[in-house]
Amino acid sequence: MNFNKVGASITIAAFMFFLVSFANAQNPWTAPAADAAVVNAVKSDDASIVAGKAIYTKSCKMCHGEKGDSKAGAPSNFTSKEFKAQSDGAIYFKINKGFGKMPAYKTKIAADNDRWNIVNYLRTL
Ligand code: HEC
Secondary structure (H helix, E strand, O other): OOHHHHHHHHHHHHHHHHHHHHHHOOOOOOOOHHHHOOOOOOOOOHHHHHHHHHHHHHHOHHHHOOOOOHHHOOOOOOOOHHHHOOOHHHHHHHHHHOEOOEOOOOOOOOOHHHHHHHHHHHOOO
16 A cells, blocks of 8 residues: 555545544434334333333433433433334333433333333323
8 A cells, every 4th residue: 555545545534534523523423224113022001111210210300300401410301292103122222322411321221121111201201
């Protein structure tokens, strides 16, 4: 590989890195279509909502507040029209992945069903 090719590869790599960082910096962040299309694996019944609420109270309430509105510190508002318009898959993706000050819970809350229970609970706020 001659110098020009190396230079060009570095330029392209730097440019792609810039594009990716830019996409990641968007707020509110959006779930990729494939993730947003994932179907909720847990039926939203009383047991699921009660289980989701227990986890929410322990792990999420300190930032998102009792009501899940934006008054508690975190800017997100689970009671808003915009939030409710998102698919279960999109919300699940955000809980798994985290963003900025929002922690990633994919491994912190190990069972997939528990994270779906939280999605079901957030729907009730
Ligand atoms: C340390 C504080 C903190 C904790 C704890 C936390 N979050 Fe968040 N969360 C945030 C912040 C800050 C954002 C907004 C991120 C952004 O857009 O910059 C957010 C965003 C979100 C969003 C996206 C909202 C939207 O508008 O699409 C969801 C869903 C969410 N949090 C769910 C949860 C759940 C469920 C838990 C508990 C398992 C949790 N969060 C725990 C701080 C927190």
